[in-house]
Amino acid sequence: MATIHDVAKLAGVSIASVSRMLAGENVRSAEAIRQAISDLGYRPNASARGLRLGKHHCIAVIVPDIANPYFAALVRGIEERFMTQGFRIIVASSDEQFSAESELLGNLVDAVDAIAIVPAEEGERTRRLLAALNKPVVLIDRSVGDEPGFDLVNVDNTSGAKAAADYLLSLGHRRIGIISGRQDTVPGRARHQAFLATLAAAGVDVPVEAIKIGEFSRDFGRRAAQELIQQGQIGAAPGAGAAGITALFVANNTMAQGALLALHAAGVSIPRELSFICFDDFDLAELLPAPVTVISRPAIAEGHAAADLLLRRIEHFGSTNQPPLEHKVLPVSLTIRQSCAAPPFN
Amino acid sequence: MATIHDVAKLAGVSIASVSRMLAGENVRSAEAIRQAISDLGYRPNASARGLRLGKHHCIAVIVPDIANPYFAALVRGIEERFMTQGFRIIVASSDEQFSAESELLGNLVDAVDAIAIVPAEEGERTRRLLAALNKPVVLIDRSVGDEPGFDLVNVDNTSGAKAAADYLLSLGHRRIGIISGRQDTVPGRARHQAFLATLAAAGVDVPVEAIKIGEFSRDFGRRAAQELIQQGQIGAAPGAGAAGITALFVANNTMAQGALLALHAAGVSIPRELSFICFDDFDLAELLPAPVTVISRPAIAEGHAAADLLLRRIEHFGSTNQPPLEHKVLPVSLTIRQSCAAPPFN
DNA sequence: CTGAAAGCGCTAACAC
DNA sequence: GTGTTAGCGCTTTCAG
Numbered sequence: 001m002a003t004i005h006d007v008a009k010l011a012g013v014s015i016a017s018v019s020r021m022l023a024g025e026n027v028r029s030a031e032a033i034r035q036a037i038s039d040l041g042y043r044p045n046a047s048a049r050g051l052r053l054g055k056h057h058c059i060a061v062i063v064p065d066i067a068n069p070y071f072a073a074l075v076r077g078i079e080e081r082f083m084t085q086g087f088r089i090i091v092a093s094s095d096e097q098f099s100a101e102s103e104l105l106g107n108l109v110d111a112v113d114a115i116a117i118v119p120a121e122e123g124e125r126t127r128r129l130l131a132a133l134n135k136p137v138v139l140i141d142r143s144v145g146d147e148p149g150f151d152l153v154n155v156d157n158t159s160g161a162k163a164a165a166d167y168l169l170s171l172g173h174r175r176i177g178i179i180s181g182r183q184d185t186v187p188g189r190a191r192h193q194a195f196l197a198t199l200a201a202a203g204v205d206v207p208v209e210a211i212k213i214g215e216f217s218r219d220f221g222r223r224a225a226q227e228l229i230q231q232g233q234i235g236a237a238p239g240a241g242a243a244g245i246t247a248l249f250v251a252n253n254t255m256a257q258g259a260l261l262a263l264h265a266a267g268v269s270i271p272r273e274l275s276f277i278c279f280d281d282f283d284l285a286e287l288l289p290a291p292v293t294v295i296s297r298p299a300i301a302e303g304h305a306a307a308d309l310l311l312r313r314i315e316h317f318g319s320t321n322q323p324p325l326e327h328k329v330l331p332v333s334l335t336i337r338q339s340c341a342a343p344p345f346n
Numbered sequence: 347m348a349t350i351h352d353v354a355k356l357a358g359v360s361i362a363s364v365s366r367m368l369a370g371e372n373v374r375s376a377e378a379i380r381q382a383i384s385d386l387g388y389r390p391n392a393s394a395r396g397l398r399l400g401k402h403h404c405i406a407v408i409v410p411d412i413a414n415p416y417f418a419a420l421v422r423g424i425e426e427r428f429m430t431q432g433f434r435i436i437v438a439s440s441d442e443q444f445s446a447e448s449e450l451l452g453n454l455v456d457a458v459d460a461i462a463i464v465p466a467e468e469g470e471r472t473r474r475l476l477a478a479l480n481k482p483v484v485l486i487d488r489s490v491g492d493e494p495g496f497d498l499v500n501v502d503n504t505s506g507a508k509a510a511a512d513y514l515l516s517l518g519h520r521r522i523g524i525i526s527g528r529q530d531t532v533p534g535r536a537r538h539q540a541f542l543a544t545l546a547a548a549g550v551d552v553p554v555e556a557i558k559i560g561e562f563s564r565d566f567g568r569r570a571a572q573e574l575i576q577q578g579q580i581g582a583a584p585g586a587g588a589a590g591i592t593a594l595f596v597a598n599n600t601m602a603q604g605a606l607l608a609l610h611a612a613g614v615s616i617p618r619e620l621s622f623i624c625f626d627d628f629d630l631a632e633l634l635p636a637p638v639t640v641i642s643r644p645a646i647a648e649g650h651a652a653a654d655l656l657l658r659r660i661e662h663f664g665s666t667n668q669p670p671l672e673h674k675v676l677p678v679s680l681t682i683r684q685s686c687a688a689p690p691f692n
Numbered sequence: 693c694t695g696a697a698a699g700c701g702c703t704a705a706c707a708c
Numbered sequence: 709g710t711g712t713t714a715g716c717g718c719t720t721t722c723a724g
Contacts, residue, residue, distance in 0.1 A: 001456075003701055014711045019703060028709065046457040047396035048701035051716050056393065058436075058457075066425070066437075069629070072418040079412070079439060088454065090404075091412075091437040093425060108434065110347070111392045111404075260633055282630070283415075287606055289635040349717055360695045365719055374693065394717035397700050 002040035010036035050111075058088040059310065060112040062104060064096045064120055069283060070253060070299050071118065074140065077303015078116055085311060087113075094120045096215075102129055109133050113317075114310050119144055122185050136313035138306045143186045151309040152327045153302055157190035157279075160295040160332040161249075164277050165198035167293075167334060168247045172342045173275060177210035177233060177245040179224045179255055188216070191251045191279055209233060210245050221250060221258025226266075235268045246275060246343035253280035253294075260288070271341035281335060291337035298330055305330065348386035356382035404434040405656065406458040408450060410442045410466055416599060416626060416645050417464065420486065423649015424462055431657060433459075440466045442561075448475055455479050459663075460656050465490055468531050482659035484652045489532045497655040498673045499648050503536035503625075506641040506678040507595075510623050511544035513639075513680060514593045518688045519621060523556035523579060523591040525570045525601055534562070537597045537625055555579060556591050567596060567604025572612075581614045592621060592689035599626035599640075606634070617687035627681060637683035644676055651676065 008015040011032040021027045021034075022044065036042070050056045061078055063071040079089050090108060094101035098121040105115070114136040119126045127144040130137050139152045168176055178195055181188035192213070196206055210233055212224035225248075228234045233244050250256040256278035263270065270276050270290040281296035305328050312323055354361040357378040367373045367380075368390065382388070396402045407424055409417040425435050436454060440447035444467040451461070460482040465472045473490040476483050485498045514522055524541055527534035538559070542552055556579055558570035571594075574580045579590050596602040602624035609616065616622050616636040627642035651674050658669055 005701080015702080016704085016711060016713095017709085020710090023703080026709075043452070043456055045397070045701050047393045047402065048716090049703080050393035051391070051397050051700090051718085052702045052704090054716075065422070066412070067415065067418045067422045069413070069415055069418070072413045072415070075437075076411070076413045076439065079437075083438070083450075086453075088436055088457065089438065090434055091421070091425075092429070092435065093422065104429075106389065107432075110389060111434065257630060257633075260630075264633055283628070284603060284606075284630050284634070287603075287610055287634055288630070289633075350719095351717080361718080362695060362697095362720080363693085366694090369719080372693080391717050394700090395719080397702085397716090398718045398720090400700080 001045070002042040003045070004042070006040055007033065007036045007042050010040065056088075056111055056113055057086055058090060058112045060105070060108040060115045060117075061089055061091045062094055062101060062115065062117040062119075063091070064094055064118055066091055066093045068254065070280060073299035074118070074303045074306075077300035078307045079303070080300075081304050081307030081311070096120045098123075098126065101126075105129060105133065109135065114138075114314050116140060116306050116310055118142060136310055136317055138310045138313070140302060140306050141187060149325070151306075151313060151325060153306045153309065153330070154186065154328075155297040155302065155330045155332045157187050157332075158194040160279060160297070160334075161191040161194035161251075162198045163332075163334045164249050164279070164295055165195045165202075167336070168249065168275065168277065168340065169199065169202050169204065171247075171275065171340055173247040174204055174343070175210075175243075175245045175247075176204065176206055177212075177228055177248045178206060179212045179214075179221060179228075179248065179250045179259060181214070181216035181251050181255065183213060185216075187279075188213075188251065195249055195251075216252050216254060218254045218258035218261075221255030221260075222262045223258075224255070225259035225262035229262065229266045229268070234263070234274055235266055247340065248274055248276055250276070250278040253278065253282040256280070256292070256294075257282065260292075270339050272344065275340035275343070277340055279332075286337060288339075290339040292339045293337045294335050295332050296335050297332045302330055347391070348388040349391070350388070352386055353379065353382045353388050356386065402434075402457055402459050403432055404436060404458045406451070406454040406461045406463075407435055407437045408440055408447060408461065408463040408465075409437070410440055410464055412437055412439045414600065415629060419645035420464070420649045420652075423646035424653045425649070426646070427650050427653030427657070442466045444469075444472065447472075451475060451479065455481065460484075460660050462486060462652050462656055464488060482656055482663055484656045484659070486648060486652050487533060495671070497652075497659060497671060499652045499655065499676070500532065500674075501643040501648065501676045501678045503533050503678075504540040506625055506643070506680075507537040507540035507597075508544045509678075509680045510595050510625070510641055511541045511548075513682070514595065514621065514623065514686065515545065515548050515550065517593075517621065517686055519593040520550050520689070521556075521589075521591045521593075522550065522552055523558075523574060523594045524552060525558045525560075525567060525574075525594065525596045525605055527560070527562035527597050527601065529559060531562075533625075534559075534597065541595055541597075562598050562600060564600045564604035564607075567601030568608045569604075570601070571605035571608035575608065575612045575614070580609070580620055581612055593686065594620055594622055596622070596624040599624065599628040602626070602638070602640075603628065606638075616685050618690065621686035621689070623686055625678075632683060634685075636685040638685045639683045640681050641678050642681050643678045648676055 004015045008018050092104045101120045116138050118140045137150045180192040214220035277293045279295045281294045285292040350361045354364050438450045447466045464486045483496045526538040560566035623639045625641045627640045631638040
């Protein structure tokens with residue numbers, strides 16, 4: 001690999017001139033240097049530059065699971081923005097584990113200029129971990145306490161859950177079930193509470209038997225739906241099911257897929273026996289026997305927004321006038337398809 | 347950030363001793379050093395180490411599109427292996443563009459020790475580009491010419507396509523259509539040819555009107571299916587369609603999703619009017635009105651295999667006795683669900 | 693077993 | 709405008 005010295009020698013100048021030209025300064029023998037650079041196929045050594053400048057032009061992106069389509073799209077959005085700015089992206093999956101996340105962060109801090117993260121855990125220890133990094137951080141989708149102290153991008157979970165509830169209500173449903181994600185996360189809590197509050201405001205109470213709370217995973221979604229079925233909440237014989245629910249809200253796509261799997265296996269007909277609505281769109285949602293009505297959110301746009309916030313903060317990092325903390329909330333939208341209908345008589 | 351000097355001073359030794367301890371050598375004051383390290387929260391600076399050693403403990407992973415679930419799973423597999431070995435992963439999407447890929451590679455080479463890549467293009471110029479990197483490279487899914495000169499991991503496309511053809515044949519289909527991906531790629535070619543060859547061996551010819559070849563994209567899949575429908579190959583009135591096809595093979599998941607969308611929009615009933623089978627499993631394939639029968643491949647395992655090959659090559663890199671080039675072919679399997687049936691009478 | 697010192701490739705004073 | 713030079717933090721000779 002050619003170094004700056006080789007270039008300087010070939011061009012007949014000092015290494016300083018080469019370095020300057022590379023930095024965009026005016027140099028007399030610019031042409032000769034350019035020539036030498038291309039002759040030698042010289043490219044500056046990233047480690048040396050990183051060592052010298054304390055900058056790496058590299059961002060760490062940590063998500064719970066890169067194989068989850070939502071996170072993949074999010075990463076894509078972040079990538080799109082940063083690549084055009086000459087930054088590299090290191091992506092890693094935390095597996096929803098604080099310990100893994102903490103280890104990853106430990107390995108990556110020294111190699112990156114900033115961190116974009118969907119934290120595995122929203123507790124105080126995550127906030128401390130992140131703060132200790134002493135680097136620009138942007139939180140995505142989830143927060144870390146009420147006063148995170150970092151920029152934050154997420155979607156309007158409350159409006160989304162409210163829209164879902166209003167829609168179900170407008171269809172005439174009064175006995176509604178809900179499968180929610182972990183309540184120690186912002187999306188988990190916001191969606192759960194907004195949904196129930198909207199129903200409550202309309203005089204509709206959700207009995208505890210019809211509330212399932214657990215991991216944001218396909219597996220939990222499936223188990224929760226199975227329980228609902230076994231309890232007779234869903235799919236009881238028509239007429240007999242006065243106690244059962246006529247509609248189900250599921251708080252994210254992975255859980256929804258699991259629930260759909262269980263519902264399908266049990267032969268529950270959607271929307272005839274049960275109206276189904278969930279948060280997050282997913283691939284092929286429109287191809288299902290009853291195309292699923294969803295609250296969709298803009299994953300790629302979230303990635304862009306997060307990148308923009310981070311870029312701004314990187315720019316001002318170290319200087320005294322930090323831009324104020326920003327919390328960007330992106331809108332979600334109700335995509336009506338065919339998984340919801342008026343409740344059956346009984 | 348604490349440096350090795352701080353640690354040395356606190357432990358009352360020279361920086362050399364600290365460095366040695368870190369390298370695993372025996373040192374008298376190991377205990378004091380360990381203490382100092384943890385007191386200061388010291389972690390070696392990656393750039394400095396990279397500069398000094400010419401190694402970065404970092405791998406570049408380049409895929410066409412990280413938002414494609416197959417590639418996301420592949421990346422996950424690679425990640426799993428490397429993370430436990432203390433390597434970082436830089437992921438980037440090439441968008442199926444040689445130019446983008448080439449630029450990415452240019453930006454990344456100096457920062458990584460090896461490259462895992464699903465090349466956007468399989469031509470000679472990609473081979474040259476990769477060879478010029480002078481780093482360990484593993485090709486995944488696609489090759490770069492007949493003599494790539496790199497380790498390669500892919501799946502048994504031929505057997506998979508053959509299995510699909512045999513299955514359709516065994517069901518009694520004789521008029522079969524195919525939607526294939528770009529023929530300048532290994533998977534595109536292998537699947538296409540094996541499928542047609544298997545049919546031909548059974549005396550079944552596929553008319554040119556029933557062969558669609560294009561991008562491996564959802565969009566092309568949709569267009570191809572639409573054409574098939576418009577041409578009267580699919581969905582013609584029963585009895586009238588002696589010229590139409592009774593089964594369709596689609597060569598990958600994204601095209602299959604597009605085709606399914608078009609078929610669904612046109613009201614084609616699967617498998618009553620048309621049997622449908624495709625390469626690659628996809629999320630929720632089992633939830634569709636007619637759960638899709640597929641040839642599934644082990645994305646995560648491919649990632650593991652690629653990582654293992656690369657690890658081995660990194661280890662021996664520079665030494666004289668290079669391990670021989672390896673081409674690892676992983677098996678695929680036919681997952682029978684309900685999208686295929688015997689052809690309708692007419 | 694240990695410390696001093698050289699140097700990886702680069703940038704940014706500093707002096708001209 | 710230009711060249712010289714001092715490190716960035718680390719590993720690794722080389723003496724001891």
